Amino acid sequence: MTELLNVLQALRLKGRVRAADLAATLGADEETLSADLESLTAAGLAVETNGRFKTTAEGRNRLTELLGDERTSLDTDALSTAYEEFDAYNDELKSLMARWQLKDESTPNDHADAEYDAAVIAGLRSLHESFTPLLSRIVATAPRLIHYPRRFESALEKIEAGDTSWFARPIADSYHTVWFELHEELIGLTGRTRAAEAAAGRAL
Incomplete structure (x- = not known):
């Protein structure tokens, strides 16, 4: 799976984005990233509408936690x-x-x-x-x-x-x-x- 922080942050920055475009941004395999997005959607961290994905409120809260953890290591x-x-x-x-x-x-x-x-x-x-x-x-x-x-x-x-x-x-x-x-x-x-x-x- 692509690192959760990378995917959630890219989703936040893009707003609403197709899996293929997100994969291109991150330099990730499109099939793998599509599976990642499906997992995030099932977990309530992302939502898909008309083929485009975005973070949910829960996803943004999780992203805030991950970014905070990241800053402590930098x-x-x-x-x-x-x-x-x-x-x-x-x-x-x-x-x-x-x-x-x-x-x-x-x-x-x-x-x-x-x-x-x-x-x-x-x-x-x-x-x-x-x-x-x-x-x-x-x-x-x-x-x-x-x-x-x-x-x-x-x-x-x-x-x-x-x-x-x-x-x-x-x-x-x-x-x-x-x-x-x-x-x-x-x-x-x-x-x-x-x-x-x-x-x-x-x-x-």
Whole structure:
């Protein structure tokens, strides 16, 4: 069985997700993960509607317990230091996302200007390469996050191959989606809350 914490956390972050998409996110075997989800549903920790799964209140309570146990085994000082470093990269990604959506304060980017889009994508590649060493340190400190480097690289490869929907598409493992989920992980691992981070201007 795929580790319970991994599955419940991925379900929470995704909201409602198909088994195949969850398996791709976690790098797990789809058949095994489907069986895991059936077990979670039978145990009342997840619920399935129209082929998509989400956590139940009981599942979220169990996840809170598991995350609390995980934090006791991690170097939270190292994670807090990494999170402070992450903040600068988060600001840079927010700037890139703004440029991807708007060419200036009032002009939406219709993506008709290939040169403009290419410059933003080049900026994303630069950010990715600069951020990768920090991401490696984060994963070394919190090994459960091992699937994030692969997901970032996969999204960027698709963007650079011409499918720019992987920049910020909300219903897929786009670069923006993966970044948002990593941010959520770091907020939780360092004992922060999204509400407090949003109030401090650090939410994506």
